[in-house]
Amino acid sequence: MPVWLDDFLWTYQSLIAALGVNGLLALSVYVVLAVGQLSLGQAAFMGLGAYASALLSLHASLPFPLVLLAAMGIPALAAIVVGLPTLRLSGVYLALATIGLGEIFRIFLIQSDFAGGALGLSGIPERAGFALIYGCLAAALTAIVLLSRSRVGRAMDAIRQDEAAAAASGVDLARYKLGALVASAMLAGLAGALNAHATAFIGPNDYGFDAAVAILSYALLGGIGSPFAPLLGALILTLLPEILRPLAEARMAVNGLIIVIAVLFMPHGLLAWRMPRLGARP
Numbered sequence: 001m002p003v004w005l006d007d008f009l010w011t012y013q014s015l016i017a018a019l020g021v022n023g024l025l026a027l028s029v030y031v032v033l034a035v036g037q038l039s040l041g042q043a044a045f046m047g048l049g050a051y052a053s054a055l056l057s058l059h060a061s062l063p064f065p066l067v068l069l070a071a072m073g074i075p076a077l078a079a080i081v082v083g084l085p086t087l088r089l090s091g092v093y094l095a096l097a098t099i100g101l102g103e104i105f106r107i108f109l110i111q112s113d114f115a116g117g118a119l120g121l122s123g124i125p126e127r128a129g130f131a132l133i134y135g136c137l138a139a140a141l142t143a144i145v146l147l148s149r150s151r152v153g154r155a156m157d158a159i160r161q162d163e164a165a166a167a168a169s170g171v172d173l174a175r176y177k178l179g180a181l182v183a184s185a186m187l188a189g190l191a192g193a194l195n196a197h198a199t200a201f202i203g204p205n206d207y208g209f210d211a212a213v214a215i216l217s218y219a220l221l222g223g224i225g226s227p228f229a230p231l232l233g234a235l236i237l238t239l240l241p242e243i244l245r246p247l248a249e250a251r252m253a254v255n256g257l258i259i260v261i262a263v264l265f266m267p268h269g270l271l272a273w274r275m276p277r278l279g280a281r282p
Helices: 004-010 013-033 042-059 064-086 093-111 129-148 150-161 162-169 171-197 209-222 227-241 245-265
Strands: none
Touching: 004 013, 013 129, 013 171, 013 209, 013 227, 042 171, 042 209, 064 171, 093 162, 093 209, 093 227, 129 150, 150 162, 150 171, 150 227, 162 171, 162 245, 209 227, 227 245
C-alpha cells in the first residue's frame, strides 16, 4: 500500500468507518419508512446491538460472527415486543413507543454498573475493519434493492401509498409492518456492533433522542424513493461537519442552514428517483 494512502486511512479512519456505519443506519430507517411507518427507535436498536456485542466480546469467548448475530437478534426481539401492540394502531404511536424505548434503554444503561454506567464501556476489541463494515453495507444494500424490486417491494409501496387499498388487495398489513420494523432493528443493531468494535468505546448518551433524529434526517435529506437516497443523505450529513471544520464554531450553524435549505427546496429529498418495481409498467 502506498505511504500516502496508508497515512490517509490512518488519519481519517474514524470518518471512513462512520460513513459505513451511518450508511447501515440510513438503510435501517429506509426499511420502516418504505411501509409508511415512522420509527424513532433506530438509535435504541443500535445501542442494543452495540452493548450486546461489546459485553459478549469483553466477557465471553465467542467467535465474532456469533457476536454479530447476537447484536442483530436482540434488537429484533425488542422490535417484536414494541411492534406487536403498536403496529395495529394508526398515526404516530410507533414513533412514540420507540422514543420511549430509547429513553428507557438510555436510563437503564446509566444506572447499570455491568454496562459501565454513565461512563460507558471502553477497551472493546477492535474487530471491525473497513472490509467488514463496507462488506456488510454492500450486502444489506443488495438485499434491499432485490427486495424492493420484488412483489414484496410492491406490497410495501402499496402500504405506504394507501393502507386501505393495500388491505383490500389482500396485503397483510400487520405482517409487513412488523417485518419491516424487525429488519430495521437488525440493521441498526449490526451498525451498533460494528461501530462499537471500530471505535473501542461506547456510552449511553450515544443512543439518545438526538441520535434518533440524526438517523431520521438521513432519509429526510436524501429521500425515500430508493435505498440509495438515504445513503446519499447519510454520506452528506456525515461529511459536512468535517468539510466545514475550517469554519470553527460557525460550522454547526452552517451545517444546519444547508440542511434546512435542502429540505425546503427539495421536499422529496435530494434523490427523488424511484426504483422501478417488478412487473411495473415503464
